[in-house]
Amino acid sequence: MSLSKEEAASPTPQAELLYQAQQNKELRFRTNVALSWLFLLLFLVFIFSGQQISIGDWTFSTIKIDRTFISENLLFIAGGLGETIRISILSIIVATILALLAALGRLSTVPPVYALSTFYVSLIRGTPLYLQIFFFFLALPQLGIFLSGTVAGVLALGLNYGAYMSEIFRAGLSSVGKGQREAAMAIGMTPSQTMRRIVLPQALRFAIPPTGNEFIAMTKDSALVAATGFVHELMWRATKVGRATFHNLEGLLMAAIFYWVMTLILTSIQSRIETRLAKGDR
Amino acid sequence: MAPIVKVSNLDKYFGRLHVLKNVSLEVSEQEVVCLIGRSGSGKSTLLRCMNFLEEPSDGSIELDGIKIEASSKGKIHRQMIHEVRLKTGMVFQEFNLFPHMSVLENVMEGPVIVKGMDQQTAMELAEKSLDSVGMLFKKDEYPARLSGGQKQRVAIARALTMEPKVMLFDEPTSALDPELIGEVLNVMKKVAKEGMTMIVVTHEMAFAREVADRVLVMSEGEMIEDSPPEELFKNPKDARTKALIERYRSGEQ
Numbered sequence: 001m002s003l004s005k006e007e008a009a010s011p012t013p014q015a016e017l018l019y020q021a022q023q024n025k026e027l028r029f030r031t032n033v034a035l036s037w038l039f040l041l042l043f044l045v046f047i048f049s050g051q052q053i054s055i056g057d058w059t060f061s062t063i064k065i066d067r068t069f070i071s072e073n074l075l076f077i078a079g080g081l082g083e084t085i086r087i088s089i090l091s092i093i094v095a096t097i098l099a100l101l102a103a104l105g106r107l108s109t110v111p112p113v114y115a116l117s118t119f120y121v122s123l124i125r126g127t128p129l130y131l132q133i134f135f136f137f138l139a140l141p142q143l144g145i146f147l148s149g150t151v152a153g154v155l156a157l158g159l160n161y162g163a164y165m166s167e168i169f170r171a172g173l174s175s176v177g178k179g180q181r182e183a184a185m186a187i188g189m190t191p192s193q194t195m196r197r198i199v200l201p202q203a204l205r206f207a208i209p210p211t212g213n214e215f216i217a218m219t220k221d222s223a224l225v226a227a228t229g230f231v232h233e234l235m236w237r238a239t240k241v242g243r244a245t246f247h248n249l250e251g252l253l254m255a256a257i258f259y260w261v262m263t264l265i266l267t268s269i270q271s272r273i274e275t276r277l278a279k280g281d282r
Numbered sequence: 283m284a285p286i287v288k289v290s291n292l293d294k295y296f297g298r299l300h301v302l303k304n305v306s307l308e309v310s311e312q313e314v315v316c317l318i319g320r321s322g323s324g325k326s327t328l329l330r331c332m333n334f335l336e337e338p339s340d341g342s343i344e345l346d347g348i349k350i351e352a353s354s355k356g357k358i359h360r361q362m363i364h365e366v367r368l369k370t371g372m373v374f375q376e377f378n379l380f381p382h383m384s385v386l387e388n389v390m391e392g393p394v395i396v397k398g399m400d401q402q403t404a405m406e407l408a409e410k411s412l413d414s415v416g417m418l419f420k421k422d423e424y425p426a427r428l429s430g431g432q433k434q435r436v437a438i439a440r441a442l443t444m445e446p447k448v449m450l451f452d453e454p455t456s457a458l459d460p461e462l463i464g465e466v467l468n469v470m471k472k473v474a475k476e477g478m479t480m481i482v483v484t485h486e487m488a489f490a491r492e493v494a495d496r497v498l499v500m501s502e503g504e505m506i507e508d509s510p511p512e513e514l515f516k517n518p519k520d521a522r523t524k525a526l527i528e529r530y531r532s533g534e535q
Contacts, residue, residue, distance in 0.1 A: 182335050183378035183437075187392035187444055188367045197395055201382050 048253065069247050070254060076241055077254045080234035081262070087153055087233060088219045094158025095165055095218070096211065102162060103169035117166070124163035130224050132156050137228045149230025157222060161214055168210045172203035208277060212270040219266065220259055234258055285344075286311045286479055287332065287448055292341035292352070294327055294503075301327050302338070303503040309448070314480045316490035316511075319500035320526065325483045328500065329450050332481065333370045334363045345369055346447045368396070371441030375453040377433040379425040385412065385436050386421040392444045411439040415469045431462030435469050442473065449473065451482040487530045491515055499523045 050064035098120075105117025124132070136156040140147060147155070176199045184194040223235035238255030242248045285308035294302035301324045309315050317325045330336040332343060338352040345366050350359065380388050389408035393399040399407070412418040415435040425433055434454055441449060451470065455463040467489050474480055474493050484490060490497050491511045499507035499520070506520045518524045 177378075179374060179376050179378040180380065183372075183374065183380070185335065186333055186367060186370070186372035186374075187440065188364060188396040189392075190364070193395055197391065198380055205382065 063249070065253065066247060066250055069242065069245075069250050073241050073251070074254060077234065077237045077251065077258065080232060080237040080255075081258060083150070083231065083233035084219060084222055084235075084262075087150060087157065087222045087225060087231065088215065090150075090154045091157035091161060091222065092211070092215045092218055094154060095161035095214070098158060098162025099165035099169045102166035103173055106166065106170050107173055121163045121166055124160055129156075129160045129221060130227065132160055133224055133228065137230070149225070149228060153222070153225035153228070153231050157218065157225065161218055161221075165211065165214055168207050168214070169203065172206040173199065175206050176202045205277070209270070209274050212266075212273060216263055216266045216270065219262055223255075223259075284311075285309060286346050287481070288344040289328070289332070290342045290344070292328070292331060292343065293339045294324070294331060294336060295339045301503050302331070304341075305500075305503070305505050306341075307498060307505060307508070309479060309481060311447075311479055312477045313495045314474045314493055315482070316494040316497045317481060317483045317500065318485070318487075318490060318497060318526065322502075323500040324503040325500045326452055329452050329481060329483050332448075332450055333367050333372055335372075368444065369447045370450055371444055371446035371448070372450045373434065373437050373441055373452065373454045375456050377425075377430070377437045377457070379433055379437055379440070381425050384422050384424055385417065385428070388425070388436060389440045389443050392440065396444070408439075408443055411443040412436070414442070414472070415439045416465075429462060430458045431465045434458065434466045438466075438469055438473065442478075448479045448481065451480065451484070453483050453485065455484070455486060485530070487515075487527070499526065501526075 046062060048063050048065050050062055052059055052061045054060075102117045102121055105113045106121075108114050108117070133153065133156040136147075136152045137149075140152065180198050180202070181194055184198045185191075189197065222233060225231045226233060226236035226239065229236070234255050238251040239248070240251070242251040287307075287309040289305060289307045292302050292305045293300070303324075305324075305328055307315075317329065319325045327336055331338045332345065334343075334350070340352050342349055342351045343366075344350070346369050348362055348365055348369070350362050350366065379385075380391065383391065386405070386408055389411055390401075390404045393404040393407055394401060409418060409421065412421055415438055417432060417435050417439060420428060420432060420436075425436070428436065438454075454470065455466050458466065463486070467486065470480070470482070470489070471493055482489075482494070494511050496508060497511050497514045498505060499514070499518075499522075501520075501522045507514060507518065507523045509519070514523065515527060518527055
């Protein structure tokens, strides 16, 4: 440290000016982005305002929404939020466990284990989630297994996401170098101790941000479970509420807002977790 | 003195590549042996066979009374390998510290998890080891905040805390910036002085000359020389050894 304290504390004016210029540029950019968002949002509101605009011969009508219907049924729809969140959390837990097992299987050198893992991932990724959900409701009872709508939905979602997320965990496990395993074995750790104490903690740390993304996607894909008619989450309520009175659009609009706000909140939590993980990045 | 390490007729193949050819060697207790040779000569593989990070293809290894035949398999074989690993400490070229653990946790991991020692005793032991390599002042840091030389010193402490009979060093200074090599070599000299049996794969000729009791030279999977350092450096028997030493000499200038 040859630099004296005063020199370090007061940077040259030129550096200061450059720094300020950059800060100003960034602030201007952010302000403009925020204003544009506001404009787009207002435009969206305008689309649903029910206005008719005539310019000469040409008229443009926007979508009519029954506001009293919305205010009357808002609470009913909101009542599905809890179920949506519950399904999403349970499903991501199931998915995480399956993904980890599938990833370990994929890295296994035992042929049947490797085969089981790749078969599962291939089957699930090769068919639509929507179809899988129906399959669970329709096929399991024939096997004599009767599950509640929520449980079957969670299983279907968990199984599906588990297949996709196995790639994340595989990448996480592969990110832990061979040297780590060797160092653990050299001090006498057994393979299971090595996995538990050395490999998994590092792999999971790697997998946290992408798992967050999957969870955010999951909250919206949980809507597909509504199709079976047995799980009264957001989407089910949204489609049910206005059907009799031809207020379909109002229900969907309300659900859309709930989903969007939920995603915005989750995304901000996610980016906070990512910043914290990046800070502790070693 | 009876040898503490005895490698007999060891062969190792990687597929069709014959990397160790009928290698035998003995190391006595408290002896420091340096293993030199060009890269690809099999010296690291030989070292890694000694704690079975590489499984030898043929021959046997005896370490502190535990004799393992390369041909054996099964549960008892695995148990014996485990015991050999408990008796050996290894230091790697790339340090291989656990990045998700603090320096202290890195050193405590073996005693607590492998030996089942209680936290308090393990901590005292770990702090003592860290102190002996001059790294106690960084015990709460994570490995990423350390220099290469500091990492390697912690790695040495991690191995020493398991109280091994033999320390295996696999090119411990090859990944270091030149100015950091000295601190690691000094720690290794200290460990040697304290009477540890050491087998060191290295390119550091000065270290070999100063610290080693014997220098073994490998070339293309064969052990071509086994002599005390002063003899080896003064009049190498094998032409290949001569060439190797010349190369190092010119590098040192």
